[in-house]
Amino acid sequence: MSTKHSVTVTVNGKRYTREVAGNRTLLRFLREDLGLTGTKEGCGAGECGACTVILNGKAVNSCLVLAPEVDGATIETVEGEARNGKLSKLQEAFHRNHGVQCGFCTPGMLMSVKALLREHPKPTVDQIKEAIEGNFCRCTGYQQIIESVLDATGQLKPKKEELRRV
Amino acid sequence: MLHEFSYLAPRERNDLLQLLKKHAGQARLLAGGTDLLCEIRLGTDKPAFLLDVKHIPELQDIAWSERDGLSIGAAVTCLEIMRHPVIRKKFPLLAHAAGQIGSAQLRNRATIGGNLCTASPCADLGCSSLALGARVELASVRGTRVIPMKEFFTGVKQTQLQDDEIVQRVLYPPDAAGAAWGMEKLKRIKGHDLAVVSVAIARTAKWLRVGIGSCAPTPVVTADLAPPATVATVVAAARRVIAPIDDVRASREFRLFMVEEFIGRLMARLA
Ligand SMILES: Cc1cc2nc3c(=O)[nH]c(=O)nc-3n(C[C@H](O)[C@H](O)[C@H](O)COP(=O)(O)OP(=O)(O)OC[C@H]3O[C@@H](n4cnc5c(N)ncnc54)[C@H](O)[C@@H]3O)c2cc1C
Ligand code: FES
Ligand code: FES
Numbered sequence: 001m002s003t004k005h006s007v008t009v010t011v012n013g014k015r016y017t018r019e020v021a022g023n024r025t026l027l028r029f030l031r032e033d034l035g036l037t038g039t040k041e042g043c044g045a046g047e048c049g050a051c052t053v054i055l056n057g058k059a060v061n062s063c064l065v066l067a068p069e070v071d072g073a074t075i076e077t078v079e080g081e082a083r084n085g086k087l088s089k090l091q092e093a094f095h096r097n098h099g100v101q102c103g104f105c106t107p108g109m110l111m112s113v114k115a116l117l118r119e120h121p122k123p124t125v126d127q128i129k130e131a132i133e134g135n136f137c138r139c140t141g142y143q144q145i146i147e148s149v150l151d152a153t154g155q156l157k158p159k160k161e162e163l164r165r166v
Numbered sequence: 167m168l169h170e171f172s173y174l175a176p177r178e179r180n181d182l183l184q185l186l187k188k189h190a191g192q193a194r195l196l197a198g199g200t201d202l203l204c205e206i207r208l209g210t211d212k213p214a215f216l217l218d219v220k221h222i223p224e225l226q227d228i229a230w231s232e233r234d235g236l237s238i239g240a241a242v243t244c245l246e247i248m249r250h251p252v253i254r255k256k257f258p259l260l261a262h263a264a265g266q267i268g269s270a271q272l273r274n275r276a277t278i279g280g281n282l283c284t285a286s287p288c289a290d291l292g293c294s295s296l297a298l299g300a301r302v303e304l305a306s307v308r309g310t311r312v313i314p315m316k317e318f319f320t321g322v323k324q325t326q327l328q329d330d331e332i333v334q335r336v337l338y339p340p341d342a343a344g345a346a347w348g349m350e351k352l353k354r355i356k357g358h359d360l361a362v363v364s365v366a367i368a369r370t371a372k373w374l375r376v377g378i379g380s381c382a383p384t385p386v387v388t389a390d391l392a393p394p395a396t397v398a399t400v401v402a403a404a405r406r407v408i409a410p411i412d413d414v415r416a417s418r419e420f421r422l423f424m425v426e427e428f429i430g431r432l433m434a435r436l437a
Contacts, residue, residue: 003172022173022216025203045204046272058245058274064203065275066196068173069218112270133357134269 005068011036012080020067026060027051029067030077038078038107042136049135052108053077059115061134076114078107090114090152097156099148101139109135113149122153168206175218182222182332183307189215190329196220197241198275200268201284224334225279230256235340240279240333244268244291247278257338259347259368263294266351269358279333282318285325285384288361292319292385293377294349297368298342305334312337319384345370348432351379352424354415362415365404365428369393369436376400376429381408381421397433401426 008017011034018033027044030036030053042050044063051062054076081088087095090110100106109132116123116131123131128149129142137145150156173196176182186193193215196202205211219225225241230252238247247253247264254261267273267281267290281291282302292315300315304327315336318326327333345368353359364379373390388403395403410421 005173021170023168023170025168044207046200046268049269049271052271059271060274061200061271064199064272066173066199066203066216068175069196069199069220115270131270134271 005071007067007071009070009073009075011075012077018067022066022068024067025063026053026055026065026067026070026075027062029070030062030075033067036077036079040104040107042104046134047136048105049108049112049132050105052111052135054111054115057115057118059112059131076111078110081110090117090148093152094145094148097148097151098144099140105135105137105139109137109145113152117149117153122155123149125150168203169209169212171206171212171214171216173216173218175221177221179222179224179305179334180307182217182219183305183330185215185217186332187307187330189217193217195279195283195332197277197280198243198272199280200272200276201280201286219279219332227335228253232340234337235343236338238278238336238338240282240335241277242279244273244276244278244281248273256343257298257345259294259298259345259349259366260291260338262347262349263290263366266290266349266361266364272358278336282315282336283325283327283333285319285321285323286360287322287382287384288364288380289385290351290361290364290379293364293379293387294366295336295338295377296385296387297347297366297375297377298345299339299368299375301337301339302333303335303337304331306331310334316387322383324384341370341372342368346436348435350428350432352428360415363410363421363424363428365425365432367400367429367432367436374400376404378404378408378425380415381410381425383409394437395433397430400429400433404429 004019040050042048046061046064053062194213196216196218219241225239227239229237244264244267281289302318303312347368349366351364352362361380366377374393376388379385386407410418412418
């Protein structure tokens with residue numbers, strides 16, 4: 001009954017066109033139709049943020065967006081971070097500061113932070129917390145993630161840095 | 167998995183209204199999708215048609231005039247409300263309430279129309295808009311009508327909307343511009359959560375109103391009180407409109423207590 005929709009999107013700078021059913025979520029579209037499995041599904045219901053991508057400049061839960069809604073859109077996902085096998089500055093900061101443990105929340109976390117940094121290149125801790133409020137991490141306790149963001153933006157206090165090197 | 171449905175994205179208001187009439191009862195409007203797609207995923211709603219309202223220009227506008235007050239199109243997002251300079255200046259309670267909804271990802275999509283039409287007792291734009299004396303403009307192929315928001319909500323997740331009707335705009339009277347305000351929202355956690363209790367107060371030289379969430383089948387509002395009212399008068403007025411229940415989030419007793427507590431705090435801050 002439901003007709004197919006032709007959806008053309010630019011994901012991480014690359015254009016894709018696919019035919020999709022109306023009930024395809026953006027999350028499944030990315031993972032199953034485009035093979036971009038970096039973006040994760042946690043709850044599928046807007047709670048956890050594992051599925052966060054940047055849609056036309058704004059962080060959204062891709063589990064709550066339909067693929068036909070994004071025809072013509074520009075999308076950024078975690079696959080756009082590393083270039084030629086080299087981690088992005090933000091990824092490196094997460095790596096350095098133990099902002100990643102199991103890594104399931106990381107793709108979404110990175111996208112929320114990336115959207116934040118575009119508006120606030122030097123965010124305060126409160127701004128970081130607000131930006132990642134919708135990204136659950138069951139491993140790190142968030143502190144290392146906040147430090148990762150501070151580090152990526154040149155705001156990590158040097159004292160802490162020394163402590164961590166011990 | 168979501169069940170199969172047809173997704174339609176009309177570009178004109180009249181096309182939307184015609185489609186809604188044609189598929190009345192079988193169609194749902196899709197705005198930010200942050201409520202609807204959850205319902206569909208759970209299988210609690212199984213519409214055959216989803217009509218995307220995000221391409222209708224009339225639903226995207228925010229307009230202000232001294233004479234008519236503030237008008238917000240139903241498809242305006244929480245983010246847009248939070249950032250809009252006129253809303254921030256003249257209706258700061260509304261900008262604040264929009265910022266209370268969900269997480270950043272949700273606020274980037276969630277709309278005012280969706281928040282009101284879901285008609286959850288906890289809707290953050292419900293209690294705050296009620297305190298500001300909002301009205302709701304409904305439209306269908308039969309024409310448009312404007313009703314007080316107080317009458318729009320009729321029960322838990324129920325509104326006056328007919329099968330062929332949409333919310334077109336939300337209207338805020340000019341006399342609410344610049345009102346002194348305060349809002350408290352109690353959540354179980356510091357992160358994003360629905361309100362256990364929420365209280366929003368707006369006060370001008372002529373009236374004081376309190377909107378309350380999660381304490382009755384719908385968001386509710388007190389009668390207009392004459393300022394400066396005492397805390398006891400405001401609490402008594404609030405008691406008349408709320409009827410909290412025990413549920414997973416809190417007990418009736420605790421809700422009654424927190425309503426009083428919040429009114430006391432907010433009145434102290436307003437004084
Ligand atoms: C994890 C999570 C946390 C949340 N936290 C909060 C919170 O803290 N506070 C809060 O208030 N809400 C919260 N919500 C609920 C939701 O995000 C809001 O109610 C939101 O404003 C809904 O708007 P939407 O545009 O996404 O609506 P949609 O999901 O698109 O639509 C919701 C309903 O309204 C109907 N509808 C939409 N637009 C119109 C229109 N113009 N005319 C007629 N009917 C229409 C739809 O058909 C549907 O039935 C949360 C949701 C989630 C998933
Ligand atoms: S999978 Fe989308 S928010 Fe959890
Ligand atoms: S690293 Fe495991 S959930 Fe965040």
